Amino acid sequence: MAERNLLLGKGEALTSAKKIKRGSGPKKYPYTLDEVKQSITTSLEQVQRSLAELPRAAKPRGEGVFELTLHPAFLGRSYFPKGILKKSGLRDVGSKETTITPRKVTDENDVGKEQATATIFIAGNESAVGNLQKLLNESSLSATLERELREIESVRWIANKDKIRGVLPDDDKLHSFEVALHAGADEEDVVASFAEFVKSFAGKADLKRRIKVGGLTFIPVYSSSEAMLKIAAHAFLRVARPMPELRIAHPTMARATLSNYTASLPLQPAYSPEQSVAIFDGGLGTSDLSSWATEYYYEDTGETHGNLLMHGNEVTSTFLFGRLTSEDDTLKRPFMNVHHYRVLSPVSGRDPDLFDVLLKIKDALDSGDYKFANLSLGPRMPITDEEVHAWTATLDQICSRHGAVAGAECNTVIGLKWAHRAA
Template identity: 30%
Template sequence: MAEKERFLFGRGEKLADHVPFKSGFGEPVPPYKLGEQVGRIGQMLDDVITEIAATPKDALADGKAVTSLTLHPQYIARSGFPVALLAEYSLRLIGSKPSKSKPKSGRGSEKDAGIASTILYVAGSPESFQDFKNSLVNLDEDSKVSDDLVKIESLELLKPEDRMLGEFDESSNKIEIVVHFDSAVDIDWEADFQRYASKSKVKLDMSRSYQSRGLLFLSAEGTEASVQNLAKFSFIRAIRKMPVLRTVSRPQMLRSTGSGRLSIPVDKALDETFKIAVFDGGLPGNHPFGLWAKNIEPSGSFRIGAPIPAYLDHGQAVTSALLFGNVQPGSLERPYAEVDHYRVLGDELTDGSLYEVMLYIDNILSQSNYPLISFSIGPAQVAGDDEVTAWTSMLDDHLGEGDILAAVAVGNYGDEAWPDSRIQVPSDSVNALAIGASNGHHEGWSRAVYSSIGPGRSPGLVKPDLVAFGGVDDNKFKFIFPGPSIAEDCGTSFSTPAVIRLAAGLRAYFGNSLTTPAIRSLLIHSASNPGHPVEEVGWGVAESDIRRITMCQDGEVKILFTGKLEPGKVLRAPIPLPDEVLKGDVIIKATFCYTCTTDPHTPGEYTRAGLDVKFRPHKNKFDPKQKKKDSRFPATSAFFGRHTQSNEQELRTDAHKWDTVRSAKVKKRASSLSDPVFDIHYIAREPGNSVSPRRAPKLTYALVVTVSSKTTPDLYEKIQAKYSALVAISPRVQIPIAINV
């Protein structure tokens, strides 16, 4: 019997409406009495003032020192930010980072290893800190400044050794300097910093720098002694050795076995209205992708150099994976879209050329509008919990608007000892898909042993997002090379473009009916994980059949919601069910995706947008603790719980709300469901603000919901009949039935 053409429903947002916001939180009990805190903080300020006086004057940016202010763990939420205290003493927040703290009293004081907290980097003049100290004896107990004072666990001057990350060679080092810098505020002391660096005998390359929100990333060179001296400069956040680019492997040619021939298509791409950008080693002049791929040589203003044969082979393999996937003998399907392959690797690159490649890519992305991008290269640098790198910042800056879907390979270090096995930068980007490798996608699949593992940073703990077949020793990923012939290799370099190929297929078949966030949501939503650790495979292995991603089986219905959320408001999204009462168990799966602006100088509060999603399964059931029943707010039930966390990283109290991807499923008895809904509260934030910013942008989102009921094979038709606003999203051309996927 032919499969019924039941494609997912769109326009779910037409069913949604706004409801009032209902808060359920109170103020925490302060961990310290004001009198006790005045004595504690007063002594800390005495130490800070003494140490500032001993600091060279020319090491103080605009005459200001920088302190690390650790908040008590009870106050790490946005509402706990000490706005009044900083304003009172003309102190400026220039950054922050997540940390662990064992407070003297209050929540977490019983934990020897400490619990999640936040360090604020606070800048001020010597006079500001002296005024702070002098005023302590006269604080009004009912003032906002007093309320803020009890939130402080510790306060100390940031020291040079705090800024030096890792070891340095006594002789010359290629280094990366991260400076707290806001171009609108700090431009007056930029020249002073350059003079101090010259005095410290550190050679800055100001032409190779990247400015993001609150941070300036610089390429430089210096000895261990010069780095130690430069680290005294107050607004420096970090100095580390410059990471190098990851190595790329050269695919091996297969000997002809006579077991089958390749038939390369002669048709143009299925959709010629868009192109995919690839950044890799380039394409050789005789590459077999003339109809669909264009090699673009690097600009002469960037020191990339001439092509290298091994890098060209790698770029050719990546392009083959994007156009055709893992090739098998026989006739290949024509590609979904054309590819612009930017050669970003060459013979002039050295261990200090990381910024050269990054800035070249930044330049391209600033002048183009590709909807899909594939990265199989990046720094040989593991993601960290408390620092954001230049590459990740650059990528998130470009992806924050939601018009681009980028996939980034997580790296091939999964068989190394922790932390070297952790995902590689910039796959920790919260606005991108981080792709690992599996040894297959049929039953019994698992992570390829070389595929780097998570978790990512918080927010963004679930990394990789997806895995896809990347080849293993006894079953390697196969590519088309000139001839045509077949080459083979293994790596996340190839699983990554294979996932972007799926995204291109969704766009080619469904056009503008699927937004970029919708494509991202569908890829994650359709992934399957039979029980592998989230740290290894993320949300699971990517579904390789576009029909299965977009079609509904018997007893199943998929609904897509897209649109923009307004800051501070609550959108109520109904979960469609038929009028009749269903029987047995009902499974509801939901996946939210969005992209947003990020703040690399405050990695603990990296994303500016979060979702507080409440699941209300039954319209007539209410929380017994609710003093006064309000028919608008039925009882909630667990749906999106916290992610699995590793021993190395404690999840912050509300961090899961700020993840740009949320996916989960629940099983409910049908009798427990009556007009179920998701209440979606968009929370906006910005560094240094304890309340939501007034002018936060609307948030572009996509939500995919699947409802499954084995006892109702015609569920799709019943939903279609009940909800006239829902419209099936049909492909523009027939999607072929996949064979041997």
């Protein structure tokens, strides 16, 4: 049957100019200025009072940090309250996604529903907080300042316990914690202040292993649980959690074998030998894959274990050649080469290793030499809370900076490999 040509109905309409309506009229605001004033005045007084009560050692530069949450209707960049922050002398030091049920909505279909919005971490001294309070009470405001104030859903001082994630050990022993500070590259005074504050509670902030990511600094801290609750009073501490163990993917010992069948390695070099994927695992320990894989190890990973090498070889060979599905199947020619970083040792999994391994990964990927990476390791913890993590924050930034793709498991990267070949 011959294919039919379909006619475009009313095609003549495409030959004349049409005016397209953009937008849906003026922006709707859920709250009046008076409603915002009634809602956050008491909260700002609490912020002012709590900041005044903080010991000087807990507030470098005399500043405290509190939360300002925007109404869900105002998520675009243009709604950032830069006008009221500048006018008050406050500054933002970070943000996070929050889910709330707002008191009022702009769309009746959203009544009583949870909605995603942005919570901004605001830093400032008592005088700046006082300026924001005065701003609320001014009889005449510019249109911009009034609009920004009406976009606010709530203001909240952050209590010590609200900065803790996970369950604190119920004893008086020293434990390791992962702490995130609101401290960027040029805020070493904040980091130094925190280290001294930790020391005052008989704890230790391990600054040698700190990792800076954007406006955050992640630091391993050693203290008792009781002390950590007090350390959380430091104004620039964003979140603290018990240090998770390092999760290591061990090789699967049970195997479904193919009888009387031995696979032979391909003879060809990789399709793109000038490209390499970075694999971070337990090492190779042999030269069997040297035609396509180069192994790198560190002073503290020179000693190893058979299980670690077995898994490192499994991951690397699967990436290079794919998986065999039958006795007639053959090992495929690799698409690219592998740089295998042996970042694990037989003692990996102890407290410092979470940061030590991450620093090794960070240094390798920050070279900018890799567009693909595979990690079969990481913190043993569910990523369920809404706060930042050293691993996700670090890897997200590196991948963004260098245009790299990181896979959490070998199969993920294999899928990317074939997709890349198809492209």
